[in-house]
Amino acid sequence: MSKVMLILSPTRHNPKSVDLAFSLVRKTKRSLVAVFIVDTKVSDAISGRIVDIGFLGDRVSTQLKNAILSDYETRGKRELHEVSERARELGVECETVIGRGDFVEESLRIASENKVEDIIVSRAERSNISRKIFGSAVNQLLERSPCPVMVVNDSSVENHEETNAHTS
Amino acid sequence: MPKVKTPFLILAVIVTLIILLSPAPAGLSREGQAALAVFAICFILWTTGALPLSVTSLLAIALLPLFGALDAGQAFALFGNRAVFFILGAFILAAAMMSSGLSARVALFFLKRFEKSPKRLLSGIILSCAFMAMWMPAHAVAALMFPIVLEIASALKLEPRFSNYGKAIFLCMAWGCVIGGVATLLGGARNPLAIALLREKYNLAIGFTGWMYAVFPIPLVLVLAVHLFIFRFFAPEIDNVKPARELIESKVRDLGPMSVTEKKVLVIMLGTIGAWIGLGDRVGLAPIGILGASTLFVVQALTWSDVERYVNWGVILMYGGAIALAAALEITGAAKWIVTYVLGFVELSPFVLISFVALISIALTEAMSNAAVVALVLPIAFELGDSVPGVSPIIMVFSVALPAGLAFSLPIGTPPNAIAYSARYHRIRDSVKVGVLLNLTAIGVFLLVARFYWPRIGIY
DSSP: OOEEEEEEBTTBOOHHHHHHHHHHHHHHTOEEEEEEEEEHHHHHHHHHHHHHTSOBOHHHHHHHHHHHHHHHHHHHHHHHHHHHHHHHHHTOOEEEEEEEEOHHHHHHHHHHHHTOSEEEEEEEOOOHHHHHHHOOHHHHHHHHOSSOEEEEEEOOTTTTOOOOEEEO | OOOOOHHHHHHHHHHHHHHHHSOOOTTOOHHHHHHHHHHHHHHHHHHHTSSOHHHHHHHHHHHHHHHTSSOHHHHHHGGGOHHHHHHHHHHHHHHHHHHHTHHHHHHHHHHHTTOSSHHHHHHHHHHHHHHHHTTSOHHHHHHHHHHHHHHHHHHTTOOTTTOHHHHHHHHHHHHHHHHHHHHSSSSOTHHHHHHHHHHHHHOOOOOHHHHHHHHTHHHHHHHHHHHHHHHHHSOOSOSOOHHHHHHHHHHHHHHOSOOHHHHHHHHHHHHHHHHHHHHHHHHOHHHHHHHHHHHHHHTTSOOHHHHHHHBOTHHHHHHHHHHHHHHHHHHTTHHHHIIIIISTTOOOOHHHHHHHHHHHHHHHHTTSOHHHHHHHHHHHHHHHHHHSTTOOHHHHHHHHHHHHTOOOSOTTTOHHHHHHHHTOSSOHHHHHHHHHHHHHHHHHHHHHIIIIIGGGGTOO
């Protein structure tokens, strides 16, 4: 059975992307691979900052990094459990995976291992200029992914903008 | 491995070469021009973070004699400034508090007294962070409190990014640390750095008690303002914090009774603070700090490997280099030249000058290290102050060092903000929305204090 991969991470979670994933797998009768990436770039950046600007030693930065990663992992397990429960209720075949490392590399590795045919990911609202200047992991994923990627723009709950899903 | 931002390095080199190779402008000596070139390179590297802060400082020490701004003996001698040793003593004392577990006990002691309701728990987080950041570096307090706050958020099942209470607890942690850090000379190393620059130029000093006495209204009002804004903009959506209470109580139980090492550290810490308050003006802050730190080893409350695990020695390079750069700007006349020839067309009243300097400092600190703000802005602020009758250099110290410590809006501003943001319970727009109001409140309170309180206590 061919597979659709839904990617979640601490900074990329939008209920609409989960809805879209279930709608797609049910319509096309495929199975779902739900992935939560524990993005170590964030924790590395923060612990580096503690050492560079805070002048605190490795012990403090390591404790901080571990606390961040452990929280992300707990959050990932919870979110994947919710997806898994929903799949069971809907009768959808679903596998869950927690990846730890660089968001793009881990996403591509898991996609390749599971031979997925479509990827669904969400991202926060930002201008294209900001993405160009500061970089965008989702843009990198779009460029490097061997299969189509659907991006759900993360419209905030506050402004109630519509989901803008597009296929790349 | 920290990322090196090559384009910024190239920019720094180009700007430095342009300054160095241009003909010396009217009124500026060759030495002053060389100091200005080092100032430019440090400004670019500290602002962009293209190199680690301490490496930029080290570079300044090497470039000052190399470009001919100072002779090598003079530049390296500034490394031995007493402020550097005061900061070192303070970091070692903080290391003892962390390694013995005393700091975690104090944090939980506070939280336990404020665990009854959601609003009281927020107050507990603000007050415990602010109190602890008065006695140890604010960054260390944030790093210590972060895992506890994360566990509280998890126990309360708060939804990251959507829960108001989730946003509030992390912002309260960061802002409590920021506010406490300005209250004493221990909360942020920028404060002793500013005093060191004051002593280098004017041979004046501000004591441990003198600092607290002069600034105490500011943290007091800001703590109230944080309560007001947090309750107004992030009204708790929960009415029960029982799981958090159980978590805190279980952590307190796990700590057990106070260990002998904790007791030793507590006694030495209290003794050192007492000596700073009682003897600091006569003996000096640095010898007391170093003596306190040494005593920890004598009573076997701390080992050298503990210190190495908790202190990054870049602190010495950072502050030694910053002092050397600031002194070079003053000695070579570069700071005076900037004020006379670059800013000379502006005529300012004392109050407008103080407001101007404070605004520049608070704006810069949102984008760069607060110690770097002090090192770059204070030498120029001193010259500005000298050019306006009725402004004392002590006022200039407060006008730069206090706003430089009050970064509320952006994660990049200061490590407590960055640490809080890493939990991803709030978005940048959440911290900016209320952080800007806190920045404005901070400036307002600072100006009221400068206008009405300081003249009453003899600071003009």
